[in-house]
Amino acid sequence: MRHPLLACLLALLAALSAPVPAQVxxxxxxxxxxxxxxxxxxxxxxxxxxxxxxxxxxxxxxxxxxxxxxxxxxxxxxxxxxxxxxxxxxxxxxxxxxxxxxxPVRGATWLLWLGPGLLLLAGGVVLVRIVRRRSRAAQVPADDAQEW
The missing domain is CATH 1.10.8.640 (Cytochrome C biogenesis protein)
Structure with a gap:
């Protein structure tokens, strides 16, 4: 008796899980x-x-x-x-x-309105720091002992 009941249950689950076409x-x-x-x-x-x-x-x-x-x-x-x-x-x-x-700009939406500008500003600050750090590292110290 268990097997026919299990088979019916599986058939029902299979029928319910079949894809249904979207309604136009x-x-x-x-x-x-x-x-x-x-x-x-x-x-x-x-x-x-x-x-x-x-x-x-x-x-x-x-x-x-x-x-x-x-x-x-x-x-x-x-x-x-x-x-x-x-x-x-x-x-x-x-x-x-x-x-x-x-x-509208409110307490709950201020980040939505100001977020892109804040991200742009933060990216600009990071970019300036990277450029300054690389320019300091690229500078060759002056060697007075060397003659040209």
Whole structure:
């Protein structure tokens, strides 16, 4: 009795571990804009927002289903009369500051903003020290006893 149960369990585990093909995102109805100004505002806004799934793409560039849904939501929020700042605040409240490509400078984000400059400055200091050390070692001491 143990062997058939074990065989069924192994078959079930094998079936559950089989790869599942990814679902292709199909946008049933493309976004329709009322005018060119709304379209420009929409594209400017979604290019400043990060896809919460892809993490390295903007909402404008991502093809993930959540990005499609968020683009629709952003358009609905725009049409409800919210400003760009209100839309960003709404998305930050839902997904955190990660959704912003340019998070505000705060105590938690100061290293993000100042880190590259600090690394560049530290690299410059190290480079200057190395060059000075090599130039001191390369100097030949003057030998007064030698005649040319």
């Amino acid at each position: 995102v199909k946008d049933p109805a493309p976004l329709a804009f009322r005018d060119a100004a709304e379209e420009r505002r929409f594209h400017a806004l979604v290019s400043e927002l990060r896809c919460v799934m892809c993490q390295n793409q903007s909402l404008a560039d991502s093809n993930a289903q959540i990005a499609v849904d968020l683009r629709r939501e952003v358009l609905e929020l725009m049409r409800s009369g919210r400003s760009d700042a209100e839309i960003k605040d709404y998305l930050v409240a839902r997904y955190g500051e990660f959704v912003l490509y340019r998070p």
